[in-house]
Amino acid sequence: MVQTRKEYDLLGTKQIPADALRGIHTARAMENFPLSGRPVHAELIKAYGEVKLACAQINHQLGYWKDEAKADAIEKACAELSAGLLNEHILVDALQGGAGTSTNMNVNEVIANRALQIMDKIPGDYEAISPLDDINLHQSTNDTYPTALKIAAIRLLRILEQNILALQEAFQQKEKEFADVVKIGRTQMQDAVLTTLGREMSAYAEAFNRDRWRIYKCEERLRVINLGGTAIGTGLGAPRQFIFRVTDKLRENTNTGLARSENLIDGTQNTDVFVEVSGILKACATNLLKISNDLRLLASGPHAGLGEINLPALQAGSSIMPGKVNPVIPEAVAQAAIKVMGNDQIIAQASSSGNLELNQFMPLIADTLLNSLDLLSNAALIFTQKCVSGITVNRLICKRNIENSTATITALVPAIGYEKASKIAQFIKEKEITVKAAATDLGYLTEKEFEELISPEAVCKLGN
Numbered sequence: 001m002v003q004t005r006k007e008y009d010l011l012g013t014k015q016i017p018a019d020a021l022r023g024i025h026t027a028r029a030m031e032n033f034p035l036s037g038r039p040v041h042a043e044l045i046k047a048y049g050e051v052k053l054a055c056a057q058i059n060h061q062l063g064y065w066k067d068e069a070k071a072d073a074i075e076k077a078c079a080e081l082s083a084g085l086l087n088e089h090i091l092v093d094a095l096q097g098g099a100g101t102s103t104n105m106n107v108n109e110v111i112a113n114r115a116l117q118i119m120d121k122i123p124g125d126y127e128a129i130s131p132l133d134d135i136n137l138h139q140s141t142n143d144t145y146p147t148a149l150k151i152a153a154i155r156l157l158r159i160l161e162q163n164i165l166a167l168q169e170a171f172q173q174k175e176k177e178f179a180d181v182v183k184i185g186r187t188q189m190q191d192a193v194l195t196t197l198g199r200e201m202s203a204y205a206e207a208f209n210r211d212r213w214r215i216y217k218c219e220e221r222l223r224v225i226n227l228g229g230t231a232i233g234t235g236l237g238a239p240r241q242f243i244f245r246v247t248d249k250l251r252e253n254t255n256t257g258l259a260r261s262e263n264l265i266d267g268t269q270n271t272d273v274f275v276e277v278s279g280i281l282k283a284c285a286t287n288l289l290k291i292s293n294d295l296r297l298l299a300s301g302p303h304a305g306l307g308e309i310n311l312p313a314l315q316a317g318s319s320i321m322p323g324k325v326n327p328v329i330p331e332a333v334a335q336a337a338i339k340v341m342g343n344d345q346i347i348a349q350a351s352s353s354g355n356l357e358l359n360q361f362m363p364l365i366a367d368t369l370l371n372s373l374d375l376l377s378n379a380a381l382i383f384t385q386k387c388v389s390g391i392t393v394n395r396l397i398c399k400r401n402i403e404n405s406t407a408t409i410t411a412l413v414p415a416i417g418y419e420k421a422s423k424i425a426q427f428i429k430e431k432e433i434t435v436k437a438a439a440t441d442l443g444y445l446t447e448k449e450f451e452e453l454i455s456p457e458a459v460c461k462l463g464n
Helices: 024-032 042-061 068-082 101-118 131-135 141-177 197-222 240-254 264-269 272-298 328-352 362-386 395-404 418-431 435-441 447-453 456-460
Strands: 004-009 012-017 182-187 190-196
Touching (some): 004 024, 068 101, 101 141, 141 197, 141 264, 182 395, 190 197, 272 328
């Protein structure tokens, strides 16, 4: 039989496995919230460890633990959690009632019991180290949870920024590679005027440059934290020295420019900053969706579609159609983008549904925001490595389209005028010949003049 220990709370007692680092509060949460089936995000757990470590260090410095061995054990356990060494013991569901209290208590119990192990004591000896009286000393879920979320989000934003930068640079490389490829530009899915494939790629690069800058700047929105505000931002139960020093310690430990909110009640009550960050992620998702769909369209066919570019062939595309290869990476990226756009609505709804001094839906905000960051970061990474970097061009198809499309006629107007250009269009319909053949047969242009007018330099020139 499994050895157990008896633990107590407001509602009664429960048997907990004797050597488990979790306790009664975690056990109740595991029973009450079988919701998503997903654990708390690993980065949120690590950030929670950093928050608890900063709190423990300040409590130690302020003399709340006279036993140095106890203080050292608590700090070591916090450090282990922040290093990701205790994640397997954070067992509550990502979605839970109570504004994140179950996550906070799971963390408190794990740190307390791990600290007890470090001191060669048995888990559950809460007279020696208490999850509430020691690990949660001068804290509340309502200030530690959002603080940990902001740190986790900042870390993931930095990863996302680097992945978007790599994607931008991949498109910039294609801009150079395809600078001399003249092709048909299209508006409203119809032939419009000439452009180059390089210019098309440059527009994609510029879009992701904006995304990268927005993502970089929005870290600032997350640096203001409400740690020290305890339950509703009044600092109830925490000494003034703790409130003023704990943010400084957390900033030092994380090497992140954190600052205490000037209005801790606002910082506890309102979550609009997460909506703002999510909106920036949604903007990035719209670019990923639009551009991934553009690449699918440009590569369509490849024989009965546009077929102007080739995407890397990664896997067989059909169980019934031999030889079919699908644009699976742009399809996957598009789905991630759509999910992030949906997540933005969830975050907005959850943020606006908070009541009075607290937002009770913090777990939903946290789970959804961190999910969006992961999705975008992973999507950008595979888009760069498995798609954009391997794009090649079908030069013959681009050239054939130029020769056969009336869009090419527009490029001739500056040299021959609108009336003669119209006659070329009519002549093409009558004779079913190329634009070049019509222009030269009618005597409006020589072959050399025609080629100069549709050269990369000519079609990229700004104005006439």
